[in-house]
Amino acid sequence: MEQKIYEALKWASSYLIEHGRDANAGELMMKHVIGVSRSALLARLHDPLTQVQSAAFSKMVKHHAEGVPVQHLIGVEEFYGRPFIVNGNVLIPRPETEELVYHTLEKIKGRQSPVIVDIGTGSGAIAVTIKAERPDASVYAVDLSAEALQTASENAKALGVDVTFLHGDLAEPLIEQGLLVDVLLSNPPYIPAGERETLSTVVVDHEPHMALFGGEDGLDLYRKLAGQLPVVMKPDGLVGVETGAGQTKDVAALFDSAFPNGKTSILYDINKKDRMVFLYV
Template identity: 45%
Template sequence: MKQYEVLKWASLFLEKHHREATVGEILLQHYLNVSRSMFFANMQETIPAVLVDKFKKWIILHAETGVPIQHIIGVESFYGREFLVNKHVLIPRPETEELIEHILQTTDEKVQTIVDVGTGSGIIAITLALELPNAEMYATDISAQALETARQNAEKLNANVTFLEGDFLQPIRLQGIEPDMIVSNPPYIALSDEPALSDTVKNYDPHLALFAEENGLAAYKEIIHSIPTGVKNVVFEIGYEQGQAVQTLIKNKYPAADVTVIKDINGHDRIVSAQI
């Protein structure tokens, strides 16, 4: 089969199963191991039958079960870099790049200590370590498997991050680390919202990184309650209906804090940023 024929088959099959047709492009480009421009330039090229069979097998599996394409290829791009992903970590979302942009735009280059709470695959901590080379970067997670993935990503991308296992800020306090900034994309989906999630999310993303008690606010409450003395900035990624609630949680502890709710590119509340 020619490349365009394989891609047409995948698109029709995916659409029939109510999946994103672009999944076919992503997976086929991965198997062909070519640049995006070369991929589209080679549409008339013939693909070996063994590769077509392998490609079709994974497309069928994704269509019928919802297994994320990122789990099939083992990687996902974030802020221009490729990160390893698996069943132990959340797949990076484009909205989190906006969290990175906000921090880079509002943080100067002086030496400071930053802690990423609930790091998962390490995308936030590693990206900040690479974009802010003067920062001393720490990252925590309660999942040993997630931390192993984050360490592999840091090594792969040559990022200097210290990873600590433990619940939220607990390992930071135990080590006596005095951060200037806390950043976190914690679990924030209410358990009652699980039925509305796609099978790709609820069946394959780790529940520990998705769901939180107290209508999705429990992790924010725990982190805010545990913020060490001396922290100057706190930056959270939030669910689109949580801006006011998280802002109030911060103001309750720090009445004088300057707290801002920032919308993402789609116009939804996405970031809460506080100067304490």
């Protein structure tokens, strides 16, 4: 029996709610299945689905209900207005990280041709976006996961930007090359190990744990990075990191210890949670 788009979306909404998922996820999957924008989708709600489309949509909805992230099913997530390829090898970019990028771009408006590094790049969302927004910058992206770097490289190529990718742990590749940077950004793993049981199965079963967990208190990577910063930062350099809510004061204290004459500031995200720490070295 022929099924119209609005009927399929209504079924998906009920099915997803019944399985504890976001009802609006159906719209994302439908856009992907029929290959249209949201405005085009809304204009075609009374159009019929082909049997192939209907079957594909139903299969995706059921997979998401079982815990597979929507982004893995459709293969992309939007970040700063651009589509990024995502998969099980990288953290799915979050809206909070867009705020880190926005504030960084505001803070570096006066810097000409800066050298910028993204530590723990994952999908490349930060590095690729920064390069796209600031073509004059020399942008480097580092990750310990070779698979993540492959995905990030694909995103850079797809979005037509030139980023240099380095394989290694935190700032170690920079130190090995003697590279000094003007701006260092990072969204490292910061979830305390003990909070694993509180996470959604969509996250904990499908996203890489090395991109999620930061030791017992979630601060292991910040401690190590803080120790490396004095070796790689140029005078008057800027460091910007994302943290978990409630971690900013501890991270700021680590930066203060590394740069006693530096200046740290804590920024809140759109949800009024302390989320970012910036350091002028």
